[in-house]
Structures are given as structure tokens and as C-alpha cells.
Amino acid sequence: MSNPIPTPTAPAPDILRCAYMEIVVTDLAASREFYVDILGLVVTEEDENAIYLRSFEEFIHHNLVLRKGPIAAVAAFSFRVRSNADVDAAQKYYEELGCKVERRKEGFVKGIGDSLRVEDPLGFPYEFFFETTHVERLAWAYDLQTPGALVRLDHFNQVTPDVPRAVAYVEDLGFKVTEDISDSDGVVYAAWVRRKDTVHDTAMTGGDGPRMHHVAFSTHEKHNIIAICDKLGALRKSDHIERGPGRHGVSNAFYLYLRDPDGHRVEIYTQDYYTGDPDNPRVSWDVHDNQRRDWWGNAVVPSWYTEASLVLDLEGNPQPVIERADPSELAQTIGADGFSYTRKDDKEHGFKLGHQL
Amino acid sequence: MSNPIPTPTAPAPDILRCAYMEIVVTDLAASREFYVDILGLVVTEEDENAIYLRSFEEFIHHNLVLRKGPIAAVAAFSFRVRSNADVDAAQKYYEELGCKVERRKEGFVKGIGDSLRVEDPLGFPYEFFFETTHVERLAWAYDLQTPGALVRLDHFNQVTPDVPRAVAYVEDLGFKVTEDISDSDGVVYAAWVRRKDTVHDTAMTGGDGPRMHHVAFSTHEKHNIIAICDKLGALRKSDHIERGPGRHGVSNAFYLYLRDPDGHRVEIYTQDYYTGDPDNPRVSWDVHDNQRRDWWGNAVVPSWYTEASLVLDLEGNPQPVIERADPSELAQTIGADGFSYTRKDDKEHGFKLGHQL
């Protein structure tokens, strides 16, 4: 790790969980169709410029804000903290880091009160808040739920060039690493970090950044994810499916990656495991293990490694993207130079899609 | 269609359903591990040369015979007929066609009585029988069933160069076409034909043949198929997974394709639809429709189109393979010359794996 981010003397805010993402979309009607009509997220509130969406088990105002704008990007990765005092703590913390911060008592978006937004040391727009309008938790509203009902916001995933540097920063902020991908040279390709008792609230994926890799929603069961694929097929919109469905090695969750009309990546996710103990064992995966990203050894589409969304600074301008210096996971594992395995030191059946890439 | 197969004057036998496949495997222990330890098929009987396996809802002696031999191949596609008289009828039928036939009152394999084997006009070793030892139907034996329990033999799939010629032949034999893939030039790439009330008992897939494309077993639900993938991952044998899991366009079933230790392809399949009415609507798919083979538009691995198992003649020698003259589905839909679509006359999101092939 080069250029480490200093650990502030100010205490870190007590972060509860990833709470919502604000994304800028270029065609609000197209995005509404995708997130509401197809994915079935619940509209808490909407106007001509923004739509506030939540999952079925949520009681805070929203888990996703779609805001109309000229450039598809992410305006905020928003975390809920334990109290307003933790918003104050976050402010002191980031001020000590010399970051640009903005505090708004009335919040940056509807339904959220006193909030702090920062341009963090990695270039991401992080938000911290406690105050929110409570809305109806629709967990029992089975009359409203579709076959692919999204029940929780599960996590964010961020692309950043230097994963160890990013991990050290979020560890200072109180996150715990649960899993990672690395190689025998000590290169870290990705790491998963959590506050709530799941595998992650966010992940740091090595690549050109700062960019947003994906935002993930949970379903109850695997068939709910399959139902989303089936519905996309029925609507002749299966080209929204980028990767999956499949079983992750990392996290052990069943997954699907979609791309929204602007190309923002959305994961649908279910069934990871409890991680809430302080000595929760960290799971490390070898970058050459074919089952790390897909437990069934199915190939990862190159776009999944290379494409991601821009993120905005506090003025709403896209952050410049810095190239990753470390080796890329794509180059390490696919193509002429790749040397991945299912069983170490054993040969592969050679017919998998991806062997042709 | 060139060189049509004449329609015999003798009546066709009354075929009930595809009943079992006899395959030759080169390493019986390796095959036993795959079919019994991993897939959980039930061993009805076994000796040093052969293993007789059945699915959990079966009451006839077996649905699959693994026979040890020097060359991996298929020895028989076996259909159950309504009565012994239908075995007689089959004999007359194929004798009129001038096919080589062999009748054995004691059967060719354990558990099966009076049987006819033929080298059919397409070069496939078909068998017809009614007599069989009844064994316990283990439908209720939930104590024995694994998470990926296989409950029925569903269908065979055969590779043959001239699909319309093959279809005309099996229609004479009493099969009904339920679905097909063709193009606007009238080229037929594949057709599905049935006797029982499902989408198929066998299918004719265009390609160099005669070869066996796959044998398919059913599970009750989709999660059972996912469980098979998960187990293969846990055993570090995920390279047995060739394609899927996914949702078929054709048949509407949820599917997975595996390759056994000899490369024989096995499909795991669930949830097609009732087809038993004489006016059951035939579903025709355009070869350029990206959702025909996978409803989610996920790419088909090239090996799935090109690789298949040899079939044996009645002396146990592999049948020579004749090249397909018509265009290949692979060439039509993948790569430089492919021009497939999700929505006709609309552009694709370009990130799908397979676009790189």
C-alpha cells in the first residue's frame, strides 16, 4: 500500500449499515420502468426529478434515490449511523482527514434529516445520517410482492485502485473485513467489509476508480432471483442480465447482476451468513481459484471486471478515475495469461464458456 | 429433406415413453462416483461390469445402465411400449424398413425382458420392450433423497444431420412434434418430439450424427438443480458443469448440463408443460432469437453445439458420423456471422458473455 490514509484521532462514527444509494439517471421514466415496474421496488415518494424507492422489509424512507441528471453517476453512498451525535462524529472525523464535507440539517434528499456528505480520501461521496422518516415496513404485504420481491438493501461495492489502502481506511472507520481475494505475491484484488451482521455493507474491488461497481438488494430465496430473470425474458429485456445467476464463492450467496438503463450495475443477492462475532473467521480466496467468483466455475464476463459507474463530487461533477497499478483480476484469470484452477495442480475439463475468451 | 425414409405399411408400435439409456463408460468406478455418489441415482443392481440405476419415482428396473467398455458410447436408446405385442409390431416395422434388428426374449440387460434392438434408419440403436422387473417406487423415501434428487428420466436428445428427415421418421413412429428451431429459409435446426405428455421423449438436434447429445433427468424444483451445482462446487468438481443452470426458451424448463467422466452429457431438467392433447400448439423458435436456447439470453458454450457421444451398432462398434450439410446453429448465432437478437430490429446491450466469442 502506498500513500496510506492517516488514522484520525477523532473517534469514528458508529455506523449501523449501508442505508441507501443516490444515483443519477439520464432518463427517469426508463429507470422507473426498470426499478419499479420490473424489479418491483416500492415507491415511497416521487416527483418529476426524483424517485424514492425502498425494499419490502425497510422502514426508513428509502434505499435508493433515482435523480434525473445529465450524466449517469453515483451521488451518494449513504450509511446510517446510530445517532445524530454520530453525524457530528463523522464530521469531525472527515474534517481531521482534510476532506471536503457538507452538513445539511434538513438533509440532502427527501425523507432524510441531518446529514453529512463528504468527498472521502478515496474520492467517494459518502453520506452519514440518523434522522429519517419512518415508513410502513411491508414485510407482511404479500399481496403487493412480486415473484422477485426485493426485501432488503444488502450492500454497496466500490471500485478503487489500491485495495489495501482502501481497506485500512474503512477499518479505521469501524468496518471489519470478512473475505478477500489475493494471490501468493500478496496482491489483494478485492475485500469485503461489514458493519451489520452480514458478509458486507460495502466491498472494495480493485480497479480504476473511484467508481461504483454495484448496489445489491436481497431476496428471500433463490427462486425469487430466477423469477427476475424469467420476467426479463418475458419482457424481451434479457439483455439487462450481465452475469449469473450463480452461486458466489465469496459470501456463499446466490447472485445475479443486472445493468440498469444507464448501465448502473445492480446485484440481486440472497443467503450469505452471520458475521457478527468479533473473531468471525476471515475467508481468503486465491485469485486463481476458479470457484472464488462463481462457485460453479462459470466464467465472469469481462465487462463485469472493467465497467463501473462514475461517482460525483459534492458539486455534482464526476470524480476523475485513477488507473489501478496492481495487476487486474481479469488479466490474472482469463485469457492467454490466465492460469486458474478448480483443483490445484489438476487439469480442467476444457469446455466451459470463458475458455474461449 | 433428401433421401426420405419410407413409411412402413406395418403399424408402428405403441410407445409409452423413453425408458432408459444404456451407455458404455470407460471407468466404471469413476462413473459410479458421478452418477451415484454425486447425482444420487438409486442403484437397483450392480456387478463388476454394469450398474443399473433408477430415479426416485421410477418403478421399472432402471433408467440408466452404465456398462464398462473400451470406448465411451451409447449402446441403446430404450423406449417402453404398451405390451409385448408392440415389441412384435416394432420388429415387423423395422424389418419392413430393412433395418438390422435383434430380438432377445430374455432381454439385453438385467431387469428387462423380451426386447427388440434395431439399428434404425438414422443409425441409432433403438430398443423397444414392455417386460420389466418392478422395483420399489421411492417417491416417498424422503429419508434417502439428497438435495438434488433426480425423480424421473425425462428425455433423450439425438444429434442427426438432417432434422426434417429424422422428424418425418419419428412422426411415422408415432411421435408428435411439440417445438422446433428454424429460420426464414426453412432450415430446421432442432425439433422436440414426444410420446408421454411432456415436451419430449427425445429431440432431434441438427449436427454431425448419429450421436447422442444428452440424456435428461428431472428434479421436482429449481433449487434441486442449484443444489447439484453447489455440491459439485463443494467437491471441487465444478468443471463437470458445461452449461447453465438456466431457463430454456424451448420447453420453458429450468436446466443444467453436466458432462460425466467420459464426456457423456447429462441434463438436469424441471418444469416443462402438458402436451397431451392432439392439437397441442407447436411452438416454433427463430434460430436468431437469443432467448430460444436460454430464456435469459445467456450464451451457449460452443462445445454444447459441437460435442456429443458416439452411438454403437448392434455389434458394439461405433457408427460412423455423417457431417451435417445444412447450416449449423452455432455458426448462425455466434461469432462474426451471427446476427441474433433479443428484440427484433433493436440493438443489444453488448456485455453478455458470448459477445466476446
Place this chain on the structure above:
Amino acid sequence: MSNPIPTPTAPAPDILRCAYMEIVVTDLAASREFYVDILGLVVTEEDENAIYLRSFEEFIHHNLVLRKGPIAAVAAFSFRVRSNADVDAAQKYYEELGCKVERRKEGFVKGIGDSLRVEDPLGFPYEFFFETTHVERLAWAYDLQTPGALVRLDHFNQVTPDVPRAVAYVEDLGFKVTEDISDSDGVVYAAWVRRKDTVHDTAMTGGDGPRMHHVAFSTHEKHNIIAICDKLGALRKSDHIERGPGRHGVSNAFYLYLRDPDGHRVEIYTQDYYTGDPDNPRVSWDVHDNQRRDWWGNAVVPSWYTEASLVLDLEGNPQPVIERADPSELAQTIGADGFSYTRKDDKEHGFKLGHQL
């Protein structure tokens, strides 16, 4: 069996399957809410007097007709036959039996052509037809399907006093018995009979009759049935649930029994087994086996045994109900005189609901 029904010399019609039921409902709007808004059946056509509904995988005009009328009852149990010639055959068959018949070339309901309705020897209004309007098979219409999507009409269930007499009659008509419940005295309490390759197209349940016990629709998976229960809960209509969900012993299917606004019983059903071979083994259950009706030994609510819908004659008047003379299954298995078992000659854990009845 007393008073056996003679076997006609005329050949029986070739019945394909149970095809639709016509029921009379007293409040069409209430029934529409139940069958369309809650259960999600597809409306093929409707007017102020009738609603024509089908399941998602159906291509004939309908599987259920709701007709407005003064008395809740069943107007027709309708079977599809192979051809119009089979409608003729049915007419001759029932005329020979001396039954009242009515033939209408234009059909009795919309979407169905040349049909025969009869008052059969057991007092049931049976219909036979081949001609029907083809409608879109919505198997692939995942955008329209709810979490509890009903995909097929599976079977009827009829209440009749003398089960062996009824079975002999339907066997003459070409049905095959797949399972039954009886006792060591030779009393038969119920029998399941099939034409298509499933456990049944109809069943004969011993009781005061002729009455209609239930009509059953299939889902793909068990979670679809649970979703129906969850939705009824969300709508505060859980009192439509009469029994289940549970696993049947008989048929091995997962089941749920609902009561519609008029009290007509509807079963939701999934995952029985293939029965299409002529030597399909018959499964006989002891009436005292606690797991015969519910594989988990959960109690059967008394109303399930005693309540059923009236059936109409060809003039639309309710058929008189004749009392069962044989012992009732309810009396045999529940209450002071019941002596059921989970393990023969072993004692029960005594805490099950139903032990208190």
C-alpha cells in the same frame, strides 16, 4: 358394491383429461375477486353472467367457468376427448346406459364447440368435448405471473356414496385406478383415477353424494402454494384456508385446500408422479394410517370430510344427495372411536392437533 352399473357394449370415448369445471356462484363479483384478484387465474373472457378463466399453461379456452346463479353448485365436470368422434361415442355410451343426455353442436359455454352433457349413473353432470377455441399459452408470460401462479388444472374430486360402484363405472369409461384408501374389512373410502399421466383426473371420495369435493389447480413449486397462503394472510382473508398446506400421503403431492366465497373447495396442488404405464403400481393406503391424507400426520379438519358442493342436473336443479351406507372415513379415524397410527402397533406422541377433537 350393490347395484352395479352395467358396462355398455358401445366403446367408451377416448378421454384425454379433465378440462374444465363449470360452477355456479351466487355473487359473481366476490368470486371474481377470489379467483382472479387473489388466485390470479387468467380471464379469457367475461360478461355480466359468467367469467371464463384459465391457468397459465393452458391453451384451450378455459379451465373454469364461474356462472352467476341462485344456488352455489356445480353445473359440469368437463372432460376433453380426442376428437369429435369421441363425443359421438360418449353419446352412444351414455344413451346405452339410459342416462339423460344433451348434445349441443355450438357448445354449452363460450369457447367450447360440439359437446355432450349427461346426467351420469352416479348423478354427476359430466361433459365431453373436443372443439375449443385456442388461446395463448401464457407459460412464458412471467411478467404476468404472481408468486402463487396456477399453471394447470390438475383434477376433480367427486363425493359419492359407494366408491367401488363408482370406480367400476369410471374404469369402464377408461380410467385407471392409481391409489386408494381402504380397510381390512374391504371397505373402500376413496380412489384416485386417471386418464392423463398423473395420479388423477378425478377421484371418488366416499360420502353423501353426488357432490363435488374439490377442483384442483397445479403450481410449479411448493413455495407458490405458500405464497397463496401468505397473500390471503396479507389480505386478512386467511379464513379461506380450510386445510393445509401439507404433503399428501396419497399422490405424494404438496397441497392446500381453500374455500371460495360460496364454499366451493379448491385445491392447490404440486408434484405428484408419472403414472402413464399400463402396469403402473397401484398404491393402497390403510384408512387408519395417519399419514395417508397428510404425510406429516397433521389432522384433517372435519369439514373437509363432511362438506361439499351440490351438483346440478341438466335442467339446472340440484341433484338429491344420497347418504353413504358404508362407514365414514371421519368416524373411522378421528374421535373416540378412531384408532389411527403412525407406526403400526406403536404408541403416538399425543400432542397433535386433532387428538383433542
Place this chain on the structure above:
Amino acid sequence: MSNPIPTPTAPAPDILRCAYMEIVVTDLAASREFYVDILGLVVTEEDENAIYLRSFEEFIHHNLVLRKGPIAAVAAFSFRVRSNADVDAAQKYYEELGCKVERRKEGFVKGIGDSLRVEDPLGFPYEFFFETTHVERLAWAYDLQTPGALVRLDHFNQVTPDVPRAVAYVEDLGFKVTEDISDSDGVVYAAWVRRKDTVHDTAMTGGDGPRMHHVAFSTHEKHNIIAICDKLGALRKSDHIERGPGRHGVSNAFYLYLRDPDGHRVEIYTQDYYTGDPDNPRVSWDVHDNQRRDWWGNAVVPSWYTEASLVLDLEGNPQPVIERADPSELAQTIGADGFSYTRKDDKEHGFKLGHQL
């Protein structure tokens, strides 16, 4: 609430989660068959006197200890705390309460280090520990998992006469109430309290106590729970099923209640919701709401209300059971005096099992 338990001045220990239960069983072999052969819990270690079992996603030594003894009872409700310092804190906390405590640096059972056991003010044997042997987390071991795989210990449930008194005590200990059942007179019938981010780590159920109502394990999906029922049926042990499967109103989880060979109640549970925010909305249910205990309005078997396991003091003697003075939920909702509803002020369909009780 009478006789409130004083709030200690000593700080409460930081409890992570319910971690394991130690139960005394009278026939170790019979219990092993139930928990290992049938339910598929993983044996971490065993000897002639005790078996240590864990769920598939666990990394601490065990979630359940079966110890052979003369009287079926519960020896410990064990909670994991954040550190050894929290074991010290627990000791001071309970000493200030005047409770009998016992500290063992080497632990009370295998695999657990420095521990405190107490006879708490309600009479329950609570344990607190941090140190434990890490064992392999078998989350990815799909080759070992059965169709009904238990993946986590979810919660305990305790029977105690005075629910508000018990709740005040555990709130002092740091638990948060998530849901409750009460009536318009202010009687509280049950309350659910949590430390980890789920609906509960334990619950207080009103009744004669102290007794143990149940211990609950989680599965991933609903079909896993159904598979347990199906397996019990296949083994002719369905009389282990006491109640369910069903959907809870409280917690929204899908459930099943079993009774082990000694009558200890085990719940199998899946899919409640995230509760980790400090302002997580509390859900209160009316005791007369038919859907509170079962969302489908299915009746609760009386034994479920009245039967529970004895708990032991630190000498291993059963604690005396004190009668509940407040009204019982059973009396309020079932039978002659019951007046429950599905829709307030509306009549019920009267056919549900339970209406006959």
C-alpha cells in the same frame, strides 16, 4: 408488573447473540438419532455422556449440547459476549443482583473456555462466555448438507409467568424488544427480544415458569423445512411434528415445531427481518388476532401453549415452576371463551381446525 427486578449499577455485559443451549436428555442414543440422523446437525465432538452439535454456518464449537441425565431439562441458555471482560462484567452484574453464580475458567462444557453460569432472577440458568474453539464453518460444504440443512442457531424461547417483569430484566441486560402480543387490558402475553440483528435471540412467553419453550435453528429456505417434515413422514416419525409448518405473524418467519424424544421443543425457522437499527419499529399484536401466531389463521395446538421443558439450577436440580397469574393466551383465544378474529368485527368462515376444540 409486580416485584420488579432492580437495575444493577454495574454495566451489563455486551452480549453478541444466543450461542448454544445445553439440554439434558434421558436417552442419548435416541437424541442422537433425532438431532444427527434426522435433523442433520453436525457432530463437532461426542463421548458417552455428551454430544456437541453445530449448524452448518457456525464456527464456534457448538450450538447444542446433549448431555445424558436422569431428568429431561435445560442446563444452560448460553450467550456469547464480546470479550472475556464481558464475562467479568456479567459476573459483577449478577452478583449485584444477588444471584447465585459460578465462574469456570476452563468452561462448563467442551469447546468453551472461561464462562459464567448464573441462576438468574427469573430462575433460568444463563451462561456467558467469549472463549471458544473455532471449528470449520461448513457453509460451503454442500456435499454434506441434507435437504433440511440447519444453518444457524436462531433463538431461544423461555416461559415465565410475568412477561413485563422478564422484559424489563432483559432490557436492562441490553436486549431490545422487537415484537409483542398483548391485549386491550394491557396484559402482555409474550415478547421477543434481540441482541443480534434478527427478531430475537430469546423470547419471553407467558406461562408457568421458569421453563424452556423451544430452541430454534434456521434453514435457508422454506423448502428445507418442508423437507424435514417429509423425511419424518418417510421414517414414520411424523408424530415428532407438533405444530406447523406455517408462517408466523410475529417475526414473519416460516416455522415448524418438533418435539424431540424427551419432549424438548425445537423450532425450525427461516426468513425474519433485519432489526439492527436503534429505532427499529416495535410490532405489537392483539392477542385476539387469529393471524398473530399463524399468519394463515391455522390453530395452535394446546400442548404448544401448555407444555415446556424444566430448567435446572446450578446444582442440576429442576427449578420449581411458578404458576402464571395473568390470563393465559390459550384461554383467551381458543375454546368457549375465546373471541378471536381474522378481520375485526367481521365473522369467520367457521371450518378451521381449532374451531372444534
